[in-house]
Amino acid sequence: MTQPSDDTPLLSVRGLTKHFTGRGGQIVHAVEDVSFDIRRGTTVGLVGESGSGKTTAGRSILRLVEPSSGQAIFDGTDIFALKPGEMQHWRKRLQIVFQDPYSSLNPRLRIEAIIGEALDARGYPRGARRRERIAELLTLVGLSPDYSRRFPHEFSGGQRQRIGIARALAVEPDFIVADEPVSALDVSVQAQVLNLLGELQQNLGLTMLFIAHDLSVVEYLCDEVVVMYLGRVMERGPSRQVYAQPRHPYTRALLATAPVPDPTRKRTHVPLQGDIPSPINPPSGCVFRTRCPMAIEACAQVIPPVEHLGGNHHVACIRHGEL
Amino acid sequence: MTAPLPAETILSVRDLKTWFVSKRATTKAVDGVTFDLKRGKTLAVVGESGSGKSVTSLSIMGLLAKPGRIAGGEILFRDRNEQVHDLAQFEPKQFRAIRGREIAMIFQEPMTSLNPLYTVGDQIGEMISLHTELGRGEARARALEMLKHVEIPDAARRLDDYPHQMSGGMRQRVMIAMALSCNPSLLIADEPTTALDVTIQAQILDLLQRLQAQFGMSILFITHNLGVVAEVAHDVVVMYGGRVVEQAPVNSLFAHQKHPYTKGLLACTPDATRDLGTDGARRALYSIPGSVPPITNLPPGCAFEPRCSMAIEACRIAFPPLIPAGPETFSRCIRTHEL
Numbered sequence: 001m002t003q004p005s006d007d008t009p010l011l012s013v014r015g016l017t018k019h020f021t022g023r024g025g026q027i028v029h030a031v032e033d034v035s036f037d038i039r040r041g042t043t044v045g046l047v048g049e050s051g052s053g054k055t056t057a058g059r060s061i062l063r064l065v066e067p068s069s070g071q072a073i074f075d076g077t078d079i080f081a082l083k084p085g086e087m088q089h090w091r092k093r094l095q096i097v098f099q100d101p102y103s104s105l106n107p108r109l110r111i112e113a114i115i116g117e118a119l120d121a122r123g124y125p126r127g128a129r130r131r132e133r134i135a136e137l138l139t140l141v142g143l144s145p146d147y148s149r150r151f152p153h154e155f156s157g158g159q160r161q162r163i164g165i166a167r168a169l170a171v172e173p174d175f176i177v178a179d180e181p182v183s184a185l186d187v188s189v190q191a192q193v194l195n196l197l198g199e200l201q202q203n204l205g206l207t208m209l210f211i212a213h214d215l216s217v218v219e220y221l222c223d224e225v226v227v228m229y230l231g232r233v234m235e236r237g238p239s240r241q242v243y244a245q246p247r248h249p250y251t252r253a254l255l256a257t258a259p260v261p262d263p264t265r266k267r268t269h270v271p272l273q274g275d276i277p278s279p280i281n282p283p284s285g286c287v288f289r290t291r292c293p294m295a296i297e298a299c300a301q302v303i304p305p306v307e308h309l310g311g312n313h314h315v316a317c318i319r320h321g322e323l
Numbered sequence: 324m325t326a327p328l329p330a331e332t333i334l335s336v337r338d339l340k341t342w343f344v345s346k347r348a349t350t351k352a353v354d355g356v357t358f359d360l361k362r363g364k365t366l367a368v369v370g371e372s373g374s375g376k377s378v379t380s381l382s383i384m385g386l387l388a389k390p391g392r393i394a395g396g397e398i399l400f401r402d403r404n405e406q407v408h409d410l411a412q413f414e415p416k417q418f419r420a421i422r423g424r425e426i427a428m429i430f431q432e433p434m435t436s437l438n439p440l441y442t443v444g445d446q447i448g449e450m451i452s453l454h455t456e457l458g459r460g461e462a463r464a465r466a467l468e469m470l471k472h473v474e475i476p477d478a479a480r481r482l483d484d485y486p487h488q489m490s491g492g493m494r495q496r497v498m499i500a501m502a503l504s505c506n507p508s509l510l511i512a513d514e515p516t517t518a519l520d521v522t523i524q525a526q527i528l529d530l531l532q533r534l535q536a537q538f539g540m541s542i543l544f545i546t547h548n549l550g551v552v553a554e555v556a557h558d559v560v561v562m563y564g565g566r567v568v569e570q571a572p573v574n575s576l577f578a579h580q581k582h583p584y585t586k587g588l589l590a591c592t593p594d595a596t597r598d599l600g601t602d603g604a605r606r607a608l609y610s611i612p613g614s615v616p617p618i619t620n621l622p623p624g625c626a627f628e629p630r631c632s633m634a635i636e637a638c639r640i641a642f643p644p645l646i647p648a649g650p651e652t653f654s655r656c657i658r659t660h661e662l
Contacts, residue, residue: 049520156614186371191591191610220593257525259550271525
């Protein structure tokens with residue numbers, strides 16, 4: 001059963017900013033003034049190329065990286081304002097699945113111990129009930145309960161990612177950040193894990209932030225999408241709308257340059273010129289203007305305001321009307 | 324005896340076997356691979372991890388690490404003087420005359436292929452002086468010309484940059500400049516855009532296609548990405564478990580797959596028009612059960628049989644031959660006519 005997703009967001013991110021101090025005191029503007037909402041029971045995709053700040057944004061929300069400023073209102077509470085001790089309590093509700101299933105599981109622990117650690121954090125009692133719960137979690141992610149005595153190296157990449165998901169689900173979170181959970185997997189295995197995430201999301205009513213660089217995966221899995229570039233949100237909105245009618249030149253370029261498995265559909269657009277600029281010294285005004293085919297003088301003057309186009313579709317481009 | 328090489332064929336790999344032999348086991352990373360690359364064309368070799376696609380390319384270049392060795396088969400290569408060599412029989416010394424000058428290679432991670440201690444100009448220059456009679460000054464001029472060919476902006480200034488001063492995309496351009504500096508007739512590109520972002524990937528793919536039109540080199544393109552295959556390839560070879568499972572011209576491969584593995588690979592890549600209803604409702608993605616088998620533990624019959632929805636008893640018993648399945652199309656599936 002799909003839960004009717006009510007309209008109050010489970011998570012509201014407002015003005016999320018993360019600056020790192022690099023060598024020589026240079027400020028790295030990793031995430032700059034990022035805002036978006038995730039409604040209960042829905043999945044939001046956070047898309048961008050390397051250096052877009054998508055991973056840092058995702059980790060900041062869980063305070064695995066301490067945000068520099070901003071708010072993350074989760075179920076009525078600003079989790080950025082919580083003291084470390086208080087955060088511990090909230091951690092059970094917010095979990096993460098990592099990209100690399102090889103480095104994210106301790107090679108010296110059996111599967112039951114890996115999942116058990118998460119149960120300990122919840123204060124789960126030891127004994128028969130605990131073993132049952134581990135078996136239940138393994139079954140939930142499509143693995144045999146008999147696997148609980150095995151070690152991570154005995155599993156394939158796809159199976160390890162399932163174990164990572166079981167660990168995240170052990171504490172019964174309502175919110176999961178999935179950080180590129182399929183990009184390290186073979187193509188033939190990706191679909192299995194995507195199907196599993198889709199099922200779990202529906203059956204458990206999970207709310208999910210799905211971080212990815214693969215646009216087709218996000219279009220398939222996510223209700224809404226947030227497109228980031230050099231630390232900032234360029235465009236966000238319902239996936240169908242954004243994919244059908246992108247209103248930011250960057251989103252358009254991303255969609256146009258992604259290779260499609262169809263040789264009769266040759267790319268028509270000229271790819272973007274140049275590289276992503278350094279986040280140490282981002283361009284003035286719109287950060288995308290140095291690569292934007294539509295950039296004009298005014299783009300260098302002001303940071304484009306985020307405009308609401310209706311239906312939760314937002315864009316940060318002063319020339320969006322011409323697209 | 325070797326069948327002659329057709330005039331339009333620059334590279335013909337025939338029944339290639341590359342094995343890694345240790346006291347404990349023999350790993351048949353490549354086991355009977357056959358394909359032809361036509362002059363001026365791009366042949367894509369597609370496969371997942373452990374398919375043997377990279378070992379195939381390293382075998383051609385004579386870059387196998389021990390204990391890997393070519394255990395059988397031929398690698399016929401036609402050089403610029405129309406001489407045909409069997410690279411499978413080459414001694415390491417003989418490769419020096421071919422590598423760089425006749426066949427060049429670019430890799431996934433350009434940073435590990437470039438020396439961090441030398442400027443890119445010096446590195447391209449070294450490649451040129453090694454393989455030509457050009458002097459230092461001339462080699463530098465040629466290096467600059469190559470940087471312009473690969474469309475590096477402000478090339479004269481970037482000649483004195485060190486690799487770390489460049490972005491990933493720029494470094495891959497430098498690698499391409501270096502690879503093409505001696506005008507090779509064959510370029511082996513092993514996942515050249517896998518580490519790059521999509522907007523940069525598009526730039527590099529465009530560049531390779533422009534350079535191919537300009538210089539006429541043939542390209543052996545190794546990749547796991549079917550989208551990239553559709554964009555660059557003329558012909559495609561699909562590998563699984565160290566063997567070719569399907570081979571076809573690019574348009575017919577994408578229009579009509581003749582092997583259940585290829586069909587599955589395409590079906591499990593999300594596609595909104597197919598996998599989302601008009602109301603946006605998500606259909607479960609087609610998925611191939613199980614995972615890629617370790618090359619050390621392949622089933623005796625068809626390697627794909629344990630994961631194949633069409634498998635029958637006969638698939639388990641006998642190793643399937645590569646059978647004709649259409650014009651220039653071959654499939655290693657005994658039920659291919661049902662597809």
